[in-house]
Amino acid sequence: GAVVSQHPSRVICKSGTSVKIECRSLDFQATTMFWYRQFPKQSLMLMATSNEGSKATYEQGVEKDKFLINHASLTLSTLTVTSAHPEDSSFYICSARRTLSPYEQYFGPGTRLTVT
């Protein structure tokens, strides 16, 4: 089956530093990847849509300069949280949409970010 990995699975960083999270589709190509954020006891909220070779599309209220997204290949998208603050602590999950079958979408295991 299709597998999506995320790295790291858990990260703790200090306020003001930047953190990069990787999302990889391991056995399929994904032209489109999505980044979601989940706060405690809340549902997943879409942050941005990442398309290979082009700029990401951000949802309203998500700062594109703070959450940098790069989708440089058909199997890798990265989310960089710049100048992280404690309020950025959250669970970040990516999903990848299979290029040849756009109605198939697979989720990564998530990354737990804690900013101290």
Add this chain to the structure above:
Amino acid sequence: KQEVTQIPAALSVPEGENLVLNCSFTDSAIYNLQWFRQDPGKGLTSLLLIQSSQREQTSGRLNASLDKSSGRSTLYIAASQPGDSATYLCAGWYSNSGYALNFGKGTSLLVTP
């Protein structure tokens, strides 16, 4: 704005009971409807995906239905087990968002032995 609502927010049942989780959505232009399971601190496990042209899907003890005209989906769990305890999320696929998923807040299920 497309909204997905799940009722109840939490549910506790004794082992062996059959139960129904409800999901409603405001936009009938929904493309697919997908149910997920999420264990505490973990990622998502896809349970059932109902495509636009379908009305229901079944997998083992799980059955999900989709009624686009009424904006509702239900997840039926038969003969519940303690291992079914988790949060269940429903999510709508919308073509105007590039098929990003719009999630409900989930139903937290506890099945007691």
